[in-house]
Amino acid sequence: MPVPPESALVISDLCKTYRARDGSGLRAALKNVSFAVPRGSMFALLGPNGAGKSTLINIMAGLVSKTAGSVTIWGHDIDADGRQARRAIGVVPQELNLDPFFTPRETLDVQAGYYGIPRAERRTDEILETVGLADKADAYARTLSGGMRRRLLIAKAMVHNPEILVLDEPTAGVDVELRQHLWQTIGEMNAHGRTILLTTHYLEEAQDNCETIAILRHGELVACEPRERLLSRLTEKLVKVRFAADLAAPPQALEAFLPQAADARTLVFRVQRGDGAVAALLSALTGCGAAVEDISTVEPDLEDVFLRLTRDETPATVPI
Numbered sequence: 001m002p003v004p005p006e007s008a009l010v011i012s013d014l015c016k017t018y019r020a021r022d023g024s025g026l027r028a029a030l031k032n033v034s035f036a037v038p039r040g041s042m043f044a045l046l047g048p049n050g051a052g053k054s055t056l057i058n059i060m061a062g063l064v065s066k067t068a069g070s071v072t073i074w075g076h077d078i079d080a081d082g083r084q085a086r087r088a089i090g091v092v093p094q095e096l097n098l099d100p101f102f103t104p105r106e107t108l109d110v111q112a113g114y115y116g117i118p119r120a121e122r123r124t125d126e127i128l129e130t131v132g133l134a135d136k137a138d139a140y141a142r143t144l145s146g147g148m149r150r151r152l153l154i155a156k157a158m159v160h161n162p163e164i165l166v167l168d169e170p171t172a173g174v175d176v177e178l179r180q181h182l183w184q185t186i187g188e189m190n191a192h193g194r195t196i197l198l199t200t201h202y203l204e205e206a207q208d209n210c211e212t213i214a215i216l217r218h219g220e221l222v223a224c225e226p227r228e229r230l231l232s233r234l235t236e237k238l239v240k241v242r243f244a245a246d247l248a249a250p251p252q253a254l255e256a257f258l259p260q261a262a263d264a265r266t267l268v269f270r271v272q273r274g275d276g277a278v279a280a281l282l283s284a285l286t287g288c289g290a291a292v293e294d295i296s297t298v299e300p301d302l303e304d305v306f307l308r309l310t311r312d313e314t315p316a317t318v319p320i
């Protein structure tokens with residue numbers, strides 16, 4: 001058995017330029033993107049609409065040709081060793097491209113045939129079971145709901161038992177319960193050693209499920225690091241103070257802490273974490289002459305970091 005590579009995916013200086021649809025020249029969709037996905041990890045690729053996520057995934061899948069740079073999948077360069085590279089990866093595209101006249105069972109059979117998997121070695125029922133479609137095995141794809149179609153696409157990508165599963169917005173348009181089920185399924189596949197790379201616009205789900213997070217913005221990689229490190233980039237936290245009565249104006253003793261009024265009796269303060277700022281605020285509150293009813297704090301989350309990194313201009317006031 002060959003030794004498995006340290007990085008399941010290695011993207012180096014990847015560039016893609018598209019000819020603009022209106023014929024006005026070339027547009028860069030990916031600009032010198034480089035990162036590696038550790039073997040066995042659960043990796044999120046995030047970015048606003050049009051950032052280049054699907055372009056990158058479609059290059060890995062062999063659906064879009066790159067302009068420059070290299071992509072190595074499970075140790076195989078996609079140019080030099082395309083066949084082996086494609087064997088190691090299963091891609092679930094963003095678009096629901098299924099043949100409406102095939103049943104899930106037929107869809108998986110055709111896919112298995114495409115990969116040359118002998119009938120005796122096919123795991124059709126097991127895979128349909130994994131994605132919760134066993135009872136729909138013989139229903140026409142056109143009669144499946146959107147969420148079921150997405151699950152069928154995941155099943156299709158698993159047919160050749162790839163080491164790496166790449167999912168482009170697997171939970172888009174899927175209801176809450178099914179989303180939880182999908183995350184559970186994806187988590188189980190990861191627990192069995194499969195490397196997962198996915199994109200999502202549900203940042204909370206990425207934060208809860210993925211240990212490494214990369215962020216694309218206008219085709220450039222603006223972050224790629226472990227979740228904890230990314231979250232610790234924001235050194236501020238919010239302290240929300242609710243007073244016992246409406247305030248005509250913020251008490252003078254609190255002015256130095258730059259209060260923002262959330263409503264007539266609530267002030268919000270942005271304080272640095274861990275340098276005594278919270279203690280200073282608390283003692284100022286004690287002596288400010290207004291009775292405090294309640295205090296709560298809000299830690300920064302992935303959405304805050306994401307907005308900071310992907311916003312074209314940082315606004316003067318950050319929304320609370």
Ligand SMILES: Nc1ncnc2c1ncn2[C@@H]1O[C@H](COP(=O)(O)OP(=O)(O)OP(=O)(O)O)[C@@H](O)[C@H]1O
Binds near residue numbers: 055
């Ligand atoms: N076939 C194409 N021809 C021309 N331009 C394209 C083509 N496909 C994508 N683009 C452009 O490339 C850029 C990146 O698109 P891409 O689909 O990769 O973004 P994305 O990050 O997946 O966005 P979303 O979150 O909306 O799925 C966009 O500006 C898009 O208009």
Ligand SMILES: [Mg+2]
Binds near residue numbers: 053054055094168
């Ligand atoms: Mg996309």
